[in-house]
Amino acid sequence: MSTYIYAHRGASKKAPENTMPAFELAYQQGADGIETDVQLTKDNIPVLIHDENLRRTTNGMGFVQDYSYDELKKLDAGSWHSVNFRQTVIPTLDDLLTWNKEKQLKLNIELKNNLIEYPNIEKIVYEKIKKYQMEENTVISTFSRKSLLKMKKLKFDIATALLTSKRSRDLIETAKHLSVDGLHIRFRLLSRRLVDKAANNNLYTAVYTVNQPFSISKVIKSNCHAIITDVPDIAWSIRKKL
Ligand code: G3P
Numbered sequence: 001m002s003t004y005i006y007a008h009r010g011a012s013k014k015a016p017e018n019t020m021p022a023f024e025l026a027y028q029q030g031a032d033g034i035e036t037d038v039q040l041t042k043d044n045i046p047v048l049i050h051d052e053n054l055r056r057t058t059n060g061m062g063f064v065q066d067y068s069y070d071e072l073k074k075l076d077a078g079s080w081h082s083v084n085f086r087q088t089v090i091p092t093l094d095d096l097l098t099w100n101k102e103k104q105l106k107l108n109i110e111l112k113n114n115l116i117e118y119p120n121i122e123k124i125v126y127e128k129i130k131k132y133q134m135e136e137n138t139v140i141s142t143f144s145r146k147s148l149l150k151m152k153k154l155k156f157d158i159a160t161a162l163l164t165s166k167r168s169r170d171l172i173e174t175a176k177h178l179s180v181d182g183l184h185i186r187f188r189l190l191s192r193r194l195v196d197k198a199a200n201n202n203l204y205t206a207v208y209t210v211n212q213p214f215s216i217s218k219v220i221k222s223n224c225h226a227i228i229t230d231v232p233d234i235a236w237s238i239r240k241k242l
């Protein structure tokens with residue numbers, strides 16, 4: 001099976017990250033899946049935005065968690081990238097799941113709960129995925145081991161993955177303890193040894209965030225389950241030639 005291509009925050013090189021235009025572009029560029037980040041609003045609506053703070057990717061300020069969705073949807077989440085995307089709104093997880101009903105792309109939903117512990121984010125996201133019947137093609141990932149333990153206790157029937165950017169001797173043991181299905185590792189951690197060791201322990205490996213052609217080839221040749229990239233069009237062309 002060849003490596004799946006996940007568009008990191010959508011096709012985020014050419015469109016504003018974590019917006020519907022970025023997801024639509026990823027689809028047009030041949031991505032197999034979408035990686036996206038979830039935070040919770042004050043009224044517990046799961047919204048797709050990477051940073052806890054609104055400053056970098058919108059014309060708002062302050063923290064996502066301090067606004068209701070009705071307030072957040074008035075913000076412009078596109079102009080910072082280019083004027084062509086002026087007035088693009090912050091999407092909700094519902095927006096993505098509704099859009100994906102027809103596309104049926106794979107989804108990697110990352111819970112952004114490593115800095116802010118959103119109470120109940122796991123259950124809120126889980127119930128949304130169930131509501132749209134997308135449990136088969138979705139994986140929930142997070143850097144938070146505490147959150148993964150919570151999901152283990154809740155016995156979620158959706159795949160989960162441990163995100164890590166740090167080298168660690170006991171990574172496989174930790175993943176087994178958390179009962180995750182996969183490891184989502186930063187590119188610099190990639191080695192054939194780790195991918196094989198993970199596979200021998202029934203764990204798949206996905207690698208982020210890989211944008212350079214040489215590195216994209218390396219991930220695909222390493223037999224990784226998935227590559228997470230800002231440039232799904234480039235990854236698609238490279239995969240086709242290998
Ligand atoms: O899910 C892989 C990657 O997105 C994790 O890091 O900071 O881009 O969310 P970040």
Ligand code: CA
Binds near residue numbers: 035036037110
């Ligand atoms: Ca992410």
